[in-house]
Amino acid sequence: MSIQKPNTNEELVRKMMNYSNYGALAQAFIMEAIARYADECAAMTDEQCAFANSNSGVNMETWRAVGREVKAQMDAFYGRHSR
16 A cells, blocks of 8 residues: 655645544644744744844744744634733
8 A cells, every 4th residue: 555645734734633543642742843833933032033044044033923923823722821
């Protein structure tokens, strides 16, 4: 049996969320990973953003803003308060 490769990031996430040997535990793992990374990015200081900007092709101020947006959405969904 061959494994069909997802065509998009969305398909990959959907596959990981719905078809795991570990059932719903995979969903908890993925959501926890997203929450932790969003928290980490949202909490970046201006100095960390400036350093990362000089070593990355990604605008880190925007990356930090994405982290804040994702964190706010997750906090609202789970009933937590954003920092």
